[in-house]
Amino acid sequence: MRNTTSFPLRGADLAFSAKTFAAAMLALLIALWIDLPRPYWAMATVYITSQPLAGATASKALYRVLGTLAGAAAAVAIVPAFVNSPELLSLVIALWTGICLYVSLLDRTPRSYLFMLAGYTLALIGFPAVADPAGIFDVAVARAQEITLGIVCATLVSTIVLPRSVAPAVAAKVEHWLDEARRLSRDVLLGGGGGVDDRAHRLRLAAEALEIDTLATHLAFDRGADHHAVEGLRSLRLHMQLLLPLLGSIHDRLAALDGHVDRELSDLLQRLAGWIVAGDDREPASRLRAVIDALRPSLEGRSSWDRIMIASLLIRLRELVDIAEDCRALNAAIAAGEDTAKVPLAFRSEQGIAPARHRDHALALWSAAGVVIAILVCCAFWIATGWADGASAPMMAAVACSFFASQDDPAPSIVRFAAWSLVAIVIDAVYLFAIIPAISDVELLIAALAPAFLLFGVLIARPQTMPIGMALGANGATLLALQSTYSADFQSYANSAIAFMVGMVAAVVLTRLVRSVRAEWIAQRLLRTSWETLATTAERRGHHDRAAFVGLMLDRLGLLAQRFAAIPEDDRRELDNLNQLRVGLNIIDLRRARHGLTAATLGAIDTMLDRLAAACRGRGLGTGMMPADLLAAIDVALLKTLDEPAAPAKEDALIGLVGIRTGLFPDAPAYHADATGLRSLVA
Incomplete structure (x- = not known):
């Protein structure tokens, strides 16, 4: 070979x-x-x-x-x-x-x-x-x-x-990246994805995404460049960027369930794992969406943590199906020279935002x-x-x-x-x-x-x-x-x-x-800047800038991946789990939900976001662990959100709060509505 x-x-x-x-x-x-x-x-x-x-x-x-x-x-x-x-x-x-x-x-x-x-x-x-x-x-x-x-x-x-065109080089890298992402998705769905090698794999894919982005900037300058391919690649790259933190979120929820998965959900995960790596003869995505919707439990104020996690997991699985299907459709349209603007996309995301880069x-x-x-x-x-x-x-x-x-x-x-x-x-x-x-x-x-x-x-x-x-x-x-x-x-x-x-x-x-500095110094500076970005994201209440945030954080993640060997072990674990990126996306999910929630729930979420911003600024200054009062504020916001009537805003708020809790406090005791002091905090 x-x-x-x-x-x-x-x-x-x-x-x-x-x-x-x-x-x-x-x-x-x-x-x-x-x-x-x-x-x-x-x-x-x-x-x-x-x-x-x-x-x-x-x-x-x-x-x-x-x-x-x-x-x-x-x-x-x-x-x-x-x-x-x-x-x-x-x-x-x-x-x-x-x-x-x-x-x-x-x-x-x-x-x-x-x-x-x-x-x-x-x-x-x-x-x-x-x-x-x-x-x-x-x-x-x-x-x-x-x-x-x-x-x-x-x-x-x-x-x-x-002439040696940029297009074949970009196409080969994109195809390789998607194949690797599909295999990683299968492993996560089957209960893996948490080992050192798996986390390094996610980080390597983040670095390769940055390389693809850099190479793709030259595509529009190719002789006879296809305008549809250039625009389609921009949309495809956004979906690729969103896939990595989504896989981390699914892994977190499966780990939190810790074997408390019933037969129907287990069968769905097996079915999804096969579908994600299957070829053109795979079953229609609409069938998987129907199964996911049928399994989603209803939630109320006294729902158990496992029930909340299952609902949150199924929401993320639906997003995985949508993104994976969109990636296949966009990649096929680009290869066929078709207008990707006419490709029906299932995953909702903010479009038309220029790629954000770290400065x-x-x-x-x-x-x-x-x-x-x-x-x-x-x-x-x-x-x-x-x-x-x-x-x-x-x-x-x-x-x-x-x-x-x-x-x-x-x-x-x-x-x-x-x-x-x-x-x-x-x-x-x-x-x-x-x-x-x-x-x-x-x-x-x-x-x-x-x-x-x-x-x-x-x-x-x-x-x-x-x-x-x-x-x-x-x-x-x-x-x-x-x-x-x-x-x-x-x-x-x-x-x-x-x-x-x-x-x-x-x-x-x-x-x-x-001018000379060590790679470790640059890496620490990037990490501190990312915590500052999380704080700013929490403070900017209603701005819908998911795509810009993902672009910026993944750009930094790619820069950090190039310096991975120089990063201290504690920060490595945080980095290769894409932790900062996932928490930031969950903050944006919360912000998207703001206009559909009651005033009481909105107040609880805003209080939590203010404490989260302060905690992130503290991490950026190297002050250590997340404070306990932030965990309490997250649980209060969860309790308020669960009492909301069923609506898309409740769904966005729920996945955002669960993602922030599991991302920042992975070892915390399970949420419980009747936990000592929680009701008194709400009152």
Whole structure:
């Protein structure tokens, strides 16, 4: 099996490498033909821009062009105004780069490239231009032309010549995810799903959902992308996101019943377990819904905890049937190219909400401060020494700090990038002073460059070696500095290479001193932020934002899953049970029920939500366990809700309260209407 999948991948890698090299040579030749001053920038841009999937290349292309134009415009406006004050110019360029990086880190979509490129493009254009500020406009225009030419060539070749569409990659990941979710659903329905491996499985699916979301952002940029598929995938992803916390809720209710399941309910669970993994010949979902509705018990104020749990379980089982059926229908419609807006969906959920993403303003600001300091230190060294080629140092510090700012600890990646850049410097030296002097025409030049740059392309095509290939390809093309005539000078090349490495070393040292943090610190910060979000969710009484909440919490869950090994054991158990997410969804169920409840019940629920918000803020500050008075408030609200007349609002309130109780107090004694003190609290 492993061998059968490796050959297509290897062929795709070679094809991508050949396409990238062809695009780079096309960009170089056009730049030489129209006599651009630095044609090698067009070549280097191809290696920076190209991605194995055509949609990924196209999704970033427009934003790269816009970012380059914004950076060039900033250079024209800033450099002449401050060129006579080197210290002030350095500060302005550093602040511009830092502000752009800050916005880029908050965006977390392909659009973020616009802001990041706008930031360091000013450094790339502005620092070398200080020696000739009068020509800044021509330099900025030329640089924008060179980079835009490289982006256009990379995009055209990627989308026209043997394009690798994003759609099959997304479809394969979605199909795999749904298969895994069906198996997990079957295990939960059969009484499993509570082991360490099962909880890790849920967490892994959460992380894969984030990967699918990231990959799907490129789908709309595919050549000939199907609008129906793009819209259908958005709806399908929402259902997929809701499935994970739903399975956790079902597991909790089955665990709370602890074997107190009658024959009819047991038969239903077995039937559902078979149906969820069955193929197209499975029985109609309508039959299962009818059985679930027939088994649901009526509830009143003195109903037993087991009876309440059975009713709540059956409500969740009905939702499982609806979501599973919708996922199959949406996936089939997407595969058939049909309009998914016409697919009848059984599960009610808020639609039309843009995917919510986690934004850490403090960490983004911290990263921005790191790049500002790195640029200023390099500029101070450059100004103090009067080094003619010293402009490369702040340039590379800006690029390195920006490229890797999204990582917890960027320093190791910058070290590896610098090490492979040094390899590129050595390779370029061989080309410049041993090979290229003997070449007399462009055909031989292309043939000579092919072995090295084809290898760089193969490395870029493979995820595990992509950073190596990027360092070799982009920096190799830049430092090679090919022009229409050969004019290499070893002393000038050595000076440029040393300045390049000084910038890299400065980026590493200052990143370690200013910006590096452990994954554990980031994970704890994410957990605290999630508790704060729960508190806010409890306080915002009547807002129907279930989809936005799920998107935000699952986005954080995916980020946490990437750092799972660094999370303390106590927090791991909470995380891999999707506890915060499930409690938040139950809070939203309660809020949805508000307008259909009596004033007395509403007052009890509001009191409970206020205490829940305070408790969540306390957990966010690390104050420990949930308080006992919150459990009492939940039980009071339960008692009031059970006395309500049968209605959808009662159902929403019931599943919300039961979910919050089992989620926050899994080891608490069973609810009982006649518990000591409960009636007195109600009175």
